């Protein structure tokens with residue numbers, strides 16, 4: 124599904140990713156842990172095409188297609204979704220309008236029929252309910268004045284409605300209370316399937332208790348410093364990143 | 372209003388230009404160097420059209436400055452429509468300085484006066500059509516709301532020619548307790564010069580609200596002068612300018628609070644693209660003794676290209692104590708982070724830009740009270756910003 128090879132990327136001429144390689148086959152969930160500033164969010168932005176994140180070497184493909192040649196909206200239409208570490212506020216655009224516009228833009232790009240207003244409302248209501256989001260909140264401008272946790276939930280709602288194929292969760296657990304974490308994890312797990320894959324960026328084992336990863340990677344100093352099974356996350360929880368910081 | 376008269380008389384020497392403080396960003400003198408011939412009269416009623424089509428019972432069409440069509444016998448009983456020098460209109464000269472001036476001077480185009488009778492309600496549409504090439508036309512129109520009358524006035528400026536000069540001078544008079552909402556949409560030719568000036572006189576307890584939607588021209592100026600009597604009277608003076616190509620649009624307003632207890636709220640939003648140029652000049656004057664005035668002014672503009680320009684001059688001149696006044700002025704670019712966020716969710720770059728720009732302008736549109744006009748205004752904006 125997603126294949127990253129020897130990826131080098133810079134921000135403002137400062138190298139951040141320094142030869143990162145990673146394979147995430149369809150049907151799998153991979154977790155990435157790593158110290159602050161290691162380049163985890165940078166990786167998520169490079170994969171989604173944010174301006175200012177310059178790829179200097181290497182590449183990334185999704186189902187064999189060169190991901191880096193596409194603009195962010197084209198990547199979204201191919202099914203790439205990023206749950207932002209810090210979701211943006213969109214003043215003046217009700218959440219419902221925003222999500223519906225996004226969904227229909229994606230469908231149009233894929234040559235699918237757009238969803239009618241009633242069809243969309245039905246879908247949005249259903250997903251909001253399963254994530255225990257008050258539907259009235261969706262009438263407010265997206266994320267404006269929402270609490271940190273509400274913004275994270277709103278990311279997962281968008282994910283549930285857009286139904287992407289490749290999901291990147293960048294610290295979706297931070298800012299969530301214990302109940303919300305459980306609800307969000309259920310929402311994410313509902314999207315697991317043989318045709319989908321996920322990259323879960325987190326600092327805490329707790330999220331991985333709910334979203335069980337197939338593989339765990341340590342990202343340190345711009346590259347994958349270690350990979351293993353779920354037990355690697357437990358080990359990191361006990362021992363920290365010291366070992367990898369020294370190696371780097 | 373002086374510019375309107377100078378234009379009407381085609382007194383080129385009196386046209387305002389760069390050196391006039393209030394016109395320095397919208398020079399007319401440098402642009403009109405020779406006398407302009409008067410545009411021909413249209414020989415038949417104009418075809419239906421314009422923004423706000425179908426939204427008002429009573430519709431008055433002016434083409435090339437001449438009255439082209441109006442309801443005549445079908446006129447709503449709430450209304451009266453006169454030429455300024457017929458007896459029905461004479462008494463208005465007392466309260467409407469422009470009418471008075473026109474009556475005294477007997478020059479320029481005829482002045483029509485539309486009256487909304489005391490306590491009555493009306494929805495009125497004015498279409499100002501310019502179907503001319505290389506000529507100029509002038510129009511004067513007074514709207515009077517008698518005590519307790521309520522009206523919505525919808526103006527569409529419809530440019531169908533090129534290189535013309537269109538000059539519209541309006542006067543609004545609101546008697547005690549009258550309420551008027553004015554919404555104007557201007558779509559002039561890119562090669563046109565267009566000036567629309569309005570003088571607004573309010574009595575205590577009256578409410579005047581306006582929303583100007585201005586698309587620009589070679590030179591376009593919408594000027595509003597409001598004399599505010601306080602005494603519970605309320606003014607809203609909003610506007611939107613969207614300029615692309617090489618268009619220029621100038622929204623200028625002066626609100627003068629003359630006595631205690633008046634409120635004014637102004638929200639102007641502008642978007643300049645390509646080589647477009649937007650101008651906002653807003654002045655709120657709180658005269659000595661006009662205590663307990665509450666006046667708020669906001670102007671916010673987006674510049675979407677390196678060659679676009681916005682000039683803004685917000686002014687609060689306060690000569691009274693105990694007032695609540697605030698103003699905000701920002702000129703900036705679209706938030707790149709928000710753009711990326713929208714694109715990450717699937718919006719192509721152009722659609723993402725249009726969505727955020729429309730949302731930015733939407734705050735002004737949301738303040739339009741008349742529901743039909745509000746939706747028409749939204750459509751006007753979204754068609755011009757290329758959104759869905």
Ligand SMILES: Nc1ncnc2c1ncn2[C@@H]1O[C@H](COP(=O)(O)OP(=O)(O)OP(=O)(O)O)[C@@H](O)[C@H]1O
Nearest residue numbers: 134135137139157158159160161162163164165166
């Ligand atoms: N716009 C920017 N300008 C300059 N440096 C940047 C910019 N964005 C990121 N960086 C730098 O790149 C490095 C990696 O940042 P990144 O956000 O990817 O880290 P992270 O692994 O996600 O950290 P955290 O766990 O704190 O979220 C940091 O040193 C950061 O300061």
Ligand SMILES: [Mg+2]
Nearest residue numbers: 163164165208
């Ligand atoms: Mg990060």
